Amino acid sequence: MEAFAKLSGEIQELVAEFSSAPVVGDLTVGLTQYSFWLLVAAAVLCIAMVVFVKKQSLVPHGFFVNGVEYLVEYVENDVAKGVVGTEWRRHFPFLATIFFFILINNFIGLIPGMKPGTGAIGCTAALALVTFVYFIYFGCKKHGFIGYWKSLAPAGVAFPMNVFVWVIEVFSLLLRPITLAIRLFCNMFAGHIVMGSFSIMAALFAEPLLEHFSAVNALGALPSIAWLAILLVIYAVELIVAFVQAYVFTVLAAVYIQIAEAEGH
Amino acid sequence: MKNSYRALAVAAAASCAALPQIAFAEGTGGAEILIPKMAEFVPALIAFLIILFVLAKMAWPQILSTMEERERRIADSLDEAEKTRQKALADRKASDDIVTDARRQAAEIVLAARQDAETERSRILAAAHAEAEDILAKAHASAEEERRSIYADAAASIADLSVSVASKIVAKTLDEDGEQRRLIERYIEEAGSLNAD
Numbered sequence: 001m002e003a004f005a006k007l008s009g010e011i012q013e014l015v016a017e018f019s020s021a022p023v024v025g026d027l028t029v030g031l032t033q034y035s036f037w038l039l040v041a042a043a044v045l046c047i048a049m050v051v052f053v054k055k056q057s058l059v060p061h062g063f064f065v066n067g068v069e070y071l072v073e074y075v076e077n078d079v080a081k082g083v084v085g086t087e088w089r090r091h092f093p094f095l096a097t098i099f100f101f102i103l104i105n106n107f108i109g110l111i112p113g114m115k116p117g118t119g120a121i122g123c124t125a126a127l128a129l130v131t132f133v134y135f136i137y138f139g140c141k142k143h144g145f146i147g148y149w150k151s152l153a154p155a156g157v158a159f160p161m162n163v164f165v166w167v168i169e170v171f172s173l174l175l176r177p178i179t180l181a182i183r184l185f186c187n188m189f190a191g192h193i194v195m196g197s198f199s200i201m202a203a204l205f206a207e208p209l210l211e212h213f214s215a216v217n218a219l220g221a222l223p224s225i226a227w228l229a230i231l232l233v234i235y236a237v238e239l240i241v242a243f244v245q246a247y248v249f250t251v252l253a254a255v256y257i258q259i260a261e262a263e264g265h
Numbered sequence: 266m267k268n269s270y271r272a273l274a275v276a277a278a279a280s281c282a283a284l285p286q287i288a289f290a291e292g293t294g295g296a297e298i299l300i301p302k303m304a305e306f307v308p309a310l311i312a313f314l315i316i317l318f319v320l321a322k323m324a325w326p327q328i329l330s331t332m333e334e335r336e337r338r339i340a341d342s343l344d345e346a347e348k349t350r351q352k353a354l355a356d357r358k359a360s361d362d363i364v365t366d367a368r369r370q371a372a373e374i375v376l377a378a379r380q381d382a383e384t385e386r387s388r389i390l391a392a393a394h395a396e397a398e399d400i401l402a403k404a405h406a407s408a409e410e411e412r413r414s415i416y417a418d419a420a421a422s423i424a425d426l427s428v429s430v431a432s433k434i435v436a437k438t439l440d441e442d443g444e445q446r447r448l449i450e451r452y453i454e455e456a457g458s459l460n461a462d
Contacts, residue, residue, distance in 0.1 A: 032302060056327075058335045093317070098313075120305045122302045122305025182299065
């Protein structure tokens with residue numbers, strides 16, 4: 001199969017295309033294709049929120065207002081109130097913003113030709129770092145700087161062990177932003193790589209038929225239909241993943257905030 | 266909210282200072298993909314912090330207050346509706362009681378009126394009977410008196426006439442001192458009493 005022979009090279013080309021490349025400046029100072037689409041998503045989010053705030057009324061009308069309100073209530077009830085608890089109101093702006101920011105970025109990336117801002121580790125690292133600093137800050141604020149770091153060791157554990165556990169807890173604490181960043185990035189990046197792979201396969205198998213119509217080429221192009229069908233299924237799954245990853249990131253942020261503010265471990 | 270902004274400011278400062286610059290350097294091989302690029306990290310950080318600041322300041326409080334206001338109004342409306350329903354039920358029960366009472370009173374009034382009317386009718390009837398009896402008795406008495414008077418007058422007239430006739434027959438007055446006249450009158454009276462019996 002000639003198509004399979006070409007596939008390896010095409011996939012490598014695809015992965016290279018998905019690697020960060022500067023559109024302005026270089027990789028240190030400038031914008032990559034991911035940062036560009038992240039800024040586009042940020043602008044879309046701002047516009048959407050302005051429109052929503054203007055349209056929101058005591059009696060909500062229309063799909064847009066009701067849809068956004070449904071998501072806001074979801075974050076409020078399932079994440080803020082459900083996880084953070086009584087202090088939910090203080091942390092709701094952060095949680096809601098991070099949820100909508102990631103969600104819009106994920107969905108923007110699903111539009112063909114666009115890239116998700118969250119498909120670059122630099123972008124997800126920024127969000128993870130903000131989250132990390134945020135919950136550490138509130139942990140220190142609640143318990144005091146020393147009190148917070150001391151609270152990482154579980155109470156009631158004997159002297160040599162509690163130091164050991166404290167070290168493990170600190171290590172686990174420092175891993176949190178890394179896992180947050182990598183989880184979100186890998187899910188978005190891998191999803192797009194898989195979708196790209198299947199679209200390449202669909203194109204490769206159909207290519208001979210498009211160049212020259214013949215019975216043999218038509219027969220050879222049949223697998224393209226299967227690849228397209230799989231691509232559509234993966235696309236549908238990616239729509240769910242886009243939402244789920246935004247939710248997971250936000251819930252974990254809420255959990256970390258709740259743990260940081262909790263009275264005892 | 267103010268604390269949130271302070272936290273974000275710390276986050277911004279930490280993001281630039283805490284991460285070693287080496288981490289953003291271009292790596293080689295498969296691990297390169299997991300190394301953040303400054304060209305992505307910094308715009309994402311700044312964009313997110315700006316959006317967080319703006320939304321936290323201008324959007325989320327208003328959105329939450331609108332939703333809570335709606336929730337409160339719906340709850341109030343439901344409470345009000347429930348109260349109104351309870352009041353309507355109570356009013357309906359009260360009005361039913363009033364109607365029932367009014368009907369009972371009306372029935373009592375009608376019954377009393379019927380009894381009064383019956384009593385009055387009986388009284389009027391009895392009075393009418395009594396009056397009729399009285400009138401009849403008076404009429405009888407009057408007729409009797411009239412009859413007696415007529416008899417007396419007739420007796421006097423007959424006596425006078427008899428005396429007159431007798432005088433003419435005997436051409437003189439039989440009894441100047443009226444002895445005959447008294448006999449005739451006594452005779453007529455006896456005759457009248459016999460007739461009255």
